[in-house]
Amino acid sequence: MERKKIILDVDTGTDDAVAIAVAALSEKLEVLGITVTHGNQPLCYTLENTLRMVEFLKLNIPVYAGCNEPMVQYLTAGRLLNVRRQTIEKVINGETVSIHQKYLDLPKASIQAEAKHACSFLVETLKHTTEKITIVAVGPLTNIAMALRMDPSICKGIEEIVIMGGAIAHGNRTPVAEANFYDDPEAAQIVLKSGCKIRLFTLDATESVLCGHEEAEEFRKTSYVGQFVGDLTEEFVRKCTLLNICDCGKVSIHDAVTVCAVIDPSIVTDLRHQFCDVDFSGGFSDGQLVVDTRMFAKPADPVYVAYKVDRDRCLELMLHSLKHAETEAD
Ligand code: RIB
Numbered sequence: 001m002e003r004k005k006i007i008l009d010v011d012t013g014t015d016d017a018v019a020i021a022v023a024a025l026s027e028k029l030e031v032l033g034i035t036v037t038h039g040n041q042p043l044c045y046t047l048e049n050t051l052r053m054v055e056f057l058k059l060n061i062p063v064y065a066g067c068n069e070p071m072v073q074y075l076t077a078g079r080l081l082n083v084r085r086q087t088i089e090k091v092i093n094g095e096t097v098s099i100h101q102k103y104l105d106l107p108k109a110s111i112q113a114e115a116k117h118a119c120s121f122l123v124e125t126l127k128h129t130t131e132k133i134t135i136v137a138v139g140p141l142t143n144i145a146m147a148l149r150m151d152p153s154i155c156k157g158i159e160e161i162v163i164m165g166g167a168i169a170h171g172n173r174t175p176v177a178e179a180n181f182y183d184d185p186e187a188a189q190i191v192l193k194s195g196c197k198i199r200l201f202t203l204d205a206t207e208s209v210l211c212g213h214e215e216a217e218e219f220r221k222t223s224y225v226g227q228f229v230g231d232l233t234e235e236f237v238r239k240c241t242l243l244n245i246c247d248c249g250k251v252s253i254h255d256a257v258t259v260c261a262v263i264d265p266s267i268v269t270d271l272r273h274q275f276c277d278v279d280f281s282g283g284f285s286d287g288q289l290v291v292d293t294r295m296f297a298k299p300a301d302p303v304y305v306a307y308k309v310d311r312d313r314c315l316e317l318m319l320h321s322l323k324h325a326e327t328e329a330d
């Protein structure tokens, strides 16, 4: 069976690490490369974490370093001060608790990133591919937007862009903005308006699949990778609880849910073709996904917003990938 060709863009991070495992271990996907962006941490950390994960998974997938800061956001003096941002790191009883720690708890990477910049890899690969490629973007969209600005014709080489980003009911980094969109609102708007087919996995969709101790135990039973993912999940819950980000003992592994919807799009139970914009005006709603649901607002772009995912089928896909690791490690 033909594997779907993908390029994964990450800001590794906790859930990105799980997304890399679920994608790379799926027999339905062929990961052509992993591009890394700033986001959960500065690029130097997100790149090291991505390399550590690729080495841990015993993969032969090239990793490319991308952009270390948003396209233009920092040019507006005082812009980041306008909103009440979620605390994602603080010292609690002498321990620095961060939902995305600087380094994943894995051995220091001995492999290197490719010399080529992520944006050059994206442009060259997408411009010359003979088969359309799916871009799976689970961090701020800086690399993807920059590549589209460098050469808009790369859209012809893109099957679809599947994004973890945006929020409808509530934000996470701010009351209305989801982190990936908040970390580079202009990039998000550029990608949404690129003319490429887009499926957007908002917090509403990814939070329909929550994981806690029970799911971590299931992960651990699968393979040596599943043991790591189970521990990572429980540590994620512990830290989100300490930071008052969750109070139910369960969290969403946002990026892994998004990858599962690439493996099997039928797990998405609520997907709507909608008119979308991203606020980049620098005010209280900076980075907010703005969906126009008014009667006359006929969507002009092929942007489809996911609101809900089938939890059980999504977890089955995660477990299936993680089980596959055992044979990979033999
Ligand atoms: O809002 C969740 C998203 O922001 C995830 O991709 C997480 O890794 C962070 O990047």
Ligand code: CA
Binding pocket: 010, 011, 012, 013, 015, 016, 039, 040, 138, 139, 255
């Ligand atoms: Ca991410």
